[in-house]
Amino acid sequence: MKFVDEFRSPRLISRTGEEIRRLADPNRHYRIMEVCGGHTHAIYRFGLKDLLPSNVELIHGPGCPVCVLPMGRIDDGLSLAAEPNFIFAAFGDMMRVPGTHGSPLEYKARGMDVRIVYSPTDALKLARSNPEKHVMFFAIGFETTAPSTALTLVRAKAEGLRNFSVFCNHVTIIPAIRAILDSPDMRLDGFVGPGHVSTVIGCRPYDWIAKDEGKPVVVSGFEPLDILQSIVMLLRQLRKGEAKVENQYKRVVPWEGNRAALRAMAEVFELRPYFEWRGLGFISQSALKIRASYAAWDSEQRFSVPGVRVTDPKAAQCGEVLKGVLKPAQCKLFGRECTPEQPVGALMVSSEGSCAAYFNYEHRKPIAIAAAAN
Amino acid sequence: MCLAIPGKVIELDSQNALQAIVDVVGVRRKVDLGLLQDAPPVPGDWVLIHVGFAMSKISEADAADQMRTLTMLGEAEAAMQEVRGYGLENKQNEQQDQSVPRLKQ
Numbered sequence: 411m412k413f414v415d416e417f418r419s420p421r422l423i424s425r426t427g428e429e430i431r432r433l434a435d436p437n438r439h440y441r442i443m444e445v446c447g448g449h450t451h452a453i454y455r456f457g458l459k460d461l462l463p464s465n466v467e468l469i470h471g472p473g474c475p476v477c478v479l480p481m482g483r484i485d486d487g488l489s490l491a492a493e494p495n496f497i498f499a500a501f502g503d504m505m506r507v508p509g510t511h512g513s514p515l516e517y518k519a520r521g522m523d524v525r526i527v528y529s530p531t532d533a534l535k536l537a538r539s540n541p542e543k544h545v546m547f548f549a550i551g552f553e554t555t556a557p558s559t560a561l562t563l564v565r566a567k568a569e570g571l572r573n574f575s576v577f578c579n580h581v582t583i584i585p586a587i588r589a590i591l592d593s594p595d596m597r598l599d600g601f602v603g604p605g606h607v608s609t610v611i612g613c614r615p616y617d618w619i620a621k622d623e624g625k626p627v628v629v630s631g632f633e634p635l636d637i638l639q640s641i642v643m644l645l646r647q648l649r650k651g652e653a654k655v656e657n658q659y660k661r662v663v664p665w666e667g668n669r670a671a672l673r674a675m676a677e678v679f680e681l682r683p684y685f686e687w688r689g690l691g692f693i694s695q696s697a698l699k700i701r702a703s704y705a706a707w708d709s710e711q712r713f714s715v716p717g718v719r720v721t722d723p724k725a726a727q728c729g730e731v732l733k734g735v736l737k738p739a740q741c742k743l744f745g746r747e748c749t750p751e752q753p754v755g756a757l758m759v760s761s762e763g764s765c766a767a768y769f770n771y772e773h774r775k776p777i778a779i780a781a782a783a784n
Numbered sequence: 785m786c787l788a789i790p791g792k793v794i795e796l797d798s799q800n801a802l803q804a805i806v807d808v809v810g811v812r813r814k815v816d817l818g819l820l821q822d823a824p825p826v827p828g829d830w831v832l833i834h835v836g837f838a839m840s841k842i843s844e845a846d847a848a849d850q851m852r853t854l855t856m857l858g859e860a861e862a863a864m865q866e867v868r869g870y871g872l873e874n875k876q877n878e879q880q881d882q883s884v885p886r887l888k889q
């Protein structure tokens with residue numbers, strides 16, 4: 411297995427693989443969901459599936475922010491920014507995500523003022539240096555990025571900067587996990603918990619998954635060894651018939667999370683009664699909305715948003731793939747109409763999207779191996 | 785966007801207690817410390833940065849681990865590009881950097 415020797419402790423990796431095979435009961439089929447898109451990316455890139463016995467199946471979860479954002483929100487954001495003197499600012503990840511009439515990058519080519527920022531505070535700086543324009547920051551992400559947006563809004567308010575607003579699409583991970591567990595077509599045995607989200611929220615918010623649903627959760631790092639060790643920890647619990655929350659990523663994730671980040675979020679955001687997710691539909695209290703005390707910096711409270719709802723292109727099966735019901739290659743468009751170069755769905759855009767990860771590391775694998783052999 | 789980038793705190797901003805110059809593999813940029821105000825880092829500390837904000841303090845060994853993880857994931861270049869994009873100081877720089885957005889495929 412080629413990939414093993416590229417990493418630190420190759421021997422440890424193969425021993426961990428053996429441990430997984432020893433722990434997995436051959437009469438059982440395990441379905442383990444990795445919640446976070448960063449883990450999905452790592453699993454495909456490192457070919458970790460090859461190290462797992464066939465009865466330990468990894469199911470890709472909803473933790474890819476651009477993937478779960480319904481197209482209507484992109485359309486809404488872009489239609490606001492079509493006003494004269496608007497600057498549409500967003501992270502690079504958003505730029506190629508298709509809306510009904512094209513991605514932000516395509517709008518830019520048609521003349522819209524679209525800017526890539528790497529931090530929400532850079533959008534704030536854009537507003538300072540372009541006082542005659544309105545800068546709208548199109549905010550996306552789970553609890554990893556939401557605190558940064560929150561502090562940016564605190565700064566904007568303190569400064570009284572009036573030509574800046576946030577179009578908030580921040581979502582929260584726990585309700586999405588709940589929706590997946592509630593869906594009748596999904597049977598899961600345990601979860602590899604998200605690493606960076608947990609830096610903010612800590613490990614307690616997963617307690618109910620163990621206590622009420624009887625499923626183990628192991629918060630995991632992103633190296634091959636981290637992910638494999640987390641699977642070992644899950645299998646050990648399953649073997650003993652236990653269900654608890656464990657933290658494999660202690661070196662980065664404190665059990666209590668980051669309180670300053672949680673305070674910043676509580677100051678600026680409240681829960682939306684419900685929010686639409688691609689594939690998962692409307693999930694109650696699953697997204698963040700800017701509080702009335704920050705209304706002047708909320709694009710949605712300040713401007714009138716069309717609030718369009720559009721369904722994904724009919725043949726696209728992004729929803730089923732996001733729910734883990736279909737594998738990427740089972741989508742009818744995969745690798746044909748939909749490729750990373752010409753994405754139809756957002757799962758093909760982001761490196762955290764399972765379709766892109768599958769395409770780059772599985773689908774292209776024969777080519778890569780052939781190239782390497784030459 | 786979900787990249788966690790390790791960096792070393794070089795100096796705190798004398799004008800603004802919530803900012804610091806952080807070094808990421810030789811590239812120095814201003815990073816926001818607002819999310820670490822309960823236990824603010826000091827020069828010499830290592831932090832993990834998300835979208836321009838230091839999000840947690842880590843050890844030097846973990847910082848090295850994290851950089852290697854990014855390299856293994858093929859995201860080291862994207863991470864450096866992100867860091868270079870942070871903390872644009874004056875208008876001129878801003879226009880320079882922003883007018884030529886480079887997209888990683």
Ligand code: SF4
Pocket residue numbers: 725726727728729731738741742743744745748749753754755756757758765
């Ligand atoms: S292949 Fe494209 S259309 Fe099909 S599920 Fe993936 S992203 Fe969606």
